[in-house]
Amino acid sequence: MITQRGFVVTFAGVLLLTSGFSFVNFYFILLGVYLLIGLVVTLPLFALTANIAGIEVDRQIDKVKVFSGDFLRIRVTIRNISRRHFDFIEVHDQYPETWILAIGENFIASRIEPGSSIIFSYILQARMRGRYFIGPTEVIMRDRLGFHYYKRTLKAHTEVLVYPTWKDVRRMEALGKQRQLGLMFGAHRTKTVGMGSDFVGFREYVPGDEFRLIDWKTSAKRGDMVIKQFEMEKNIQVICMVDTSGSMGNGYPENTKLEYAIRAAVLLTHIGLERKDLIGTCVFSDIVHSYVPPGTRPNHMYDVLEALAGAEPRGWSDYETAISYVVQQTKKRSFFIWLTDLEESPAPLLNAMKALVANGHKAMVISPFGPWFEAPVGQFGPVEKVLSEAVSEELWERRNKIAQALARFSIPVVNVGPEDFLPTIIKTYEQAKQKGVAMF
């Protein structure tokens, strides 16, 4: 392949040759021939020596699974396994477009001796969750005068799984620490009266109560039979249903409805695990992409993160398929939190909810409202403004209808925007804990 510099020399050579022919001047012809011959004379030699199959590139990274926003060092080793000198070699290691090069450079230009190696490294910041590939690596070799080059692309990819961001959890932990109350700040115990060892109070005896529960001393004082009550702490089981249909991908990049839903799911799982509750996660659209059953295993959080990391906004929401899949696998009564934008046909959703309630589960819907995630109305022109308001109203009306319908099954619908998505999920969880929904 000829470089830009080679083209300049070709142009000069042809210009001089044509000038020589026009003016019958042998000086121009001579110089033109010099340039053109000079351009190609060493080409076979270069082809003979520049066998870049002798170059090996090896890429090492510190971690293959990182959180979004984390930093990652990439080390690239270039080895010359041939017996030749490579005069001018450029190595470009490619990284995903959405990532940011934080420190260093992802390319190097140098010469490499036979049998020797060059190591360079750079630091990247992984920006968006998902499955990414670092690579391929491009090796370009130029000749001495930079007239010709050979390029080789090494397809060696390094796969990196980027988990959803952990910043919400970090922020919450930081807030907890600031208040000096620890992670359990604001937690309410889910109590079950009747069993356990913690004393709650007294109540009047009713026929059928066990005699051993009668507190004789108090009964003697009151002159009536009273029962001593105890309570015990219970945990709840929550299943977070994350809708990954195409419409969930709307909104600003990195701030789509799906991204917020995923952040909410991560936060919910983390809080739940901290308090020893069972939190499961189901990622679905027209099929169930992944389901992590409720559990408290040490790796549970990572399973959830892995399931969420690969979620892509695609397809449509098939609530019925999702619920039949999850209900089949969930024997205990659970509290289902749906993170969905409710932009599908209502009948399947209602059927799914019916099936859910019929199986003895409880549910609530936290629904990101599309227009709140998109461009602020202030940025629109008058026509777009009117249109967007009309669309918003239409959507809002539909939403009210579905909320009414779901209210019949005691399933509340909370409309959220980007600001109140995460606080709402925390609040919902706290309320569920207080009420003792879906205890096990």
Place this chain on the structure above:
Amino acid sequence: MATFAGMAYFVYSLLDSNDIWHWAAPYDFVVTVFRLLSLLLFFMTSTMINGLAAAFSGSVPNDVIVGLYNTLVLRSWYMQPYGVSDPMTNLADVWSSFQSNLASVLTALWDNTFLFLYFLFAGIGIALFLQSLVRMDHKFVGGAFLSIQSILILAAYKLLVVPNLDPFPSDFLVFLSNNVQILALISFAYLEVSYQMIYSYSVGKPIEDREETLKKQLLALRQATRKQDAIERGEKVSTTGMSRTSGATAFSFLREAIERKIVGTQDALENLDAISDVRRLQIFVDELLQTDSKAKDELTAKAASPSSVYVIGSTITGSAIRFLSVIAIAFIFLNPNVLILLLSLPPGIRYSIELLQPEIILLLLVPILLAFPFASMVITWFSRREIVETEKLTKEEKEAERQRKREFARRRKEAAKARKARAKARKRRKGLETEVDEWDKALEETYRR
């Protein structure tokens, strides 16, 4: 530098016989252009005045035209009057003078333009050469070379005496010692040496740049975190100081963080993110440098700097080989005797006048020129350059991937089946449906049951 000076000097001395290096040429050219402009201005203004006067008063103001000519042309040319001593008074004289002046100015401009262009190309050539010394870019080298050669091309176009090798010497030694050949060789050497120097520079420079950039980035990072600390302590910090002193503007990561901090729309949360990103990066880098002693060298790729001895040695030998082969091949191309000897042409062609024409070299030049890339192409085919890169997946990985795909296909199939069954059941229940809003329909259905 010596090759450029040699090339420029040769061009200067070989063209000197034409007496073109008048140092007043640029001045003459500028004066001539101004004269032409003043004549054109006079013509346009007088046409406008005539038109306006004819429209409003019906008569042509001759005095105004004469006065205008005196002011615009004669007075402004006063420094070097074109054979006129007094102001003109007669309109007919004015127009005849205008015509003769225009003709003489245009002729002078034709000559002056060429003289001016020689100087212009020489000036551009020198300017680009000086630029190439500082910037080490091939564009400047090529530009300087083309500018100096353009002087000769222009001179040849103007039919001046330009260096020529006609008849082309048949003796190699005579050819070698010829002044014109030396000029061509020096010109070629200028390109060759300059490109070699750019190569040597470009091999070492990226490593130095890399180190410099890293230093700047680390410094900018440290200052940014210090500044954040200061802000947190409630101290006042100048907002622009950091980017100016440490080159933080050249550091995209930090710049983005700073921009997000200053003009961010989501205010508090975004700021918090930007600050925490910078701080975490600082912690990451600190830890990296502490735990891995080679980390800094790898970031700067210090070990990759090439040895200068090899670069210089191979440059000299490479250039020498190129010079010799280029001269030898060019001599063979341009010498009809060699050509005749090589091809053993029939007498009709051998004694043809066409063989003395320069275009005859194309006969050999084109196939031989193309032979080199062809040879390299053949070499490329035979060397094992085109290795097909394959992604190495282990058996387990392949099996896992296949399993994953199978599982998804199964789920999709099951979901479709279940959907169909549900739809069937629904249809059986409902019978024919009327055109109602699907939301209302769903609602009604819910309330009905």
